[in-house]
Amino acid sequence: MYYFDPHIHMVSRTTDDYETLAKMGCVGMSEPAFWAGFDRGSVDSFRDYFRQLTDFEPKRAAQYGIQHYTWLCINAKEAENVELSREVIKMIPEFLDKPNVLGIGEIGLNKNTKNESTIFLEHMELAIEYNQQILIHTPHLADKYQGTRMILDMLTADSRVDPSRVLVDHVEEHTAKEVLERGFWAGMTLYPVTKCTPQRAADIIELCGAERLLVNSAGDWGPSKPTAVPDLILEMRRRGHSEALIRQVVYDNPIAFFSQSQNFTFTHPE
Ligand SMILES: [Zn+2]
Numbered sequence: 001m002y003y004f005d006p007h008i009h010m011v012s013r014t015t016d017d018y019e020t021l022a023k024m025g026c027v028g029m030s031e032p033a034f035w036a037g038f039d040r041g042s043v044d045s046f047r048d049y050f051r052q053l054t055d056f057e058p059k060r061a062a063q064y065g066i067q068h069y070t071w072l073c074i075n076a077k078e079a080e081n082v083e084l085s086r087e088v089i090k091m092i093p094e095f096l097d098k099p100n101v102l103g104i105g106e107i108g109l110n111k112n113t114k115n116e117s118t119i120f121l122e123h124m125e126l127a128i129e130y131n132q133q134i135l136i137h138t139p140h141l142a143d144k145y146q147g148t149r150m151i152l153d154m155l156t157a158d159s160r161v162d163p164s165r166v167l168v169d170h171v172e173e174h175t176a177k178e179v180l181e182r183g184f185w186a187g188m189t190l191y192p193v194t195k196c197t198p199q200r201a202a203d204i205i206e207l208c209g210a211e212r213l214l215v216n217s218a219g220d221w222g223p224s225k226p227t228a229v230p231d232l233i234l235e236m237r238r239r240g241h242s243e244a245l246i247r248q249v250v251y252d253n254p255i256a257f258f259s260q261s262q263n264f265t266f267t268h269p270e
Contacts, residue, residue, distance in 0.1 A: 003230070007135070008031060029067075032073075050072055058070075073104050074088040085119045108120065111139070144170070144172065152178065192223065198232040217229055
């Protein structure tokens with residue numbers, strides 16, 4: 001089955017991973033801008049990172065028939081440096097016309113601090129000004145429930161934000177329903193050790209239905225598994241779900257969501 005990984009950090013993966021993903025049916029992916037494992041020191045290191053995301057990664061992916069898209073921002077961890085964050089936000093429009101840029105993300109909260117909220121709102125303003133879609137990172141573990149509520153409240157307080165153009169990622173059992181009920185798209189991030197397993201994701205699909213629900217691997221530089229989406233496909237088959245339902249979650253939904261972005265020119269494989 002063909003699938004699309006809507007949230008995977010390929011800058012931290014090898015070319016061999018691209019090959020493995022292609023062999024497993026991955027035909028498209030989107031890569032949100034994120035933390036590098038250390039705080040970057042200047043706006044120029046973000047400019048170089050964005051060049052990597054908009055120039056180098058799409059070429060590396062294309063060698064394996066994978067269409068690569070990306071999202072730009074300064075992530076919540078580095079948002080504590082408000083001055084640097086503002087410089088990055090000011091620089092982002094330089095890249096918004098690059099052919100693989102889908103919008104602003106992954107923005108969100110990490111420790112739910114005041115500075116993080118300030119920079120979140122300024123990213124939101126940027127997205128509105130440039131008519132961009134938004135991809136959201138919700139905090140992990142103990143901060144998740146409260147952080148998700150704070151994010152949803154900031155988004156819905158502004159009537160210019162259209163929830164159907166916002167994807168809220170890293171949802172779990174206690175946050176998925178509210179995200180969907182408030183009209184947003186929701187993404188589940190599959191991790192082998194912590195966070196959502198393929199089994200829990202299958203449970204959530206059974207509980208909430210497949211509408212506006214996506215699944216991704218994160219595939220970052222931490223303990224993660226870039227082939228986690230095929231693990232979910234297998235788990236859903238094992239439970240007897242139809243191929244049409246599985247394809248809706250791993251292929252049709254991401255494509256329907258991304259199609260709202262003017263730069264999304266995905267071509268279906270023959
Ligand atoms: Zn991420």
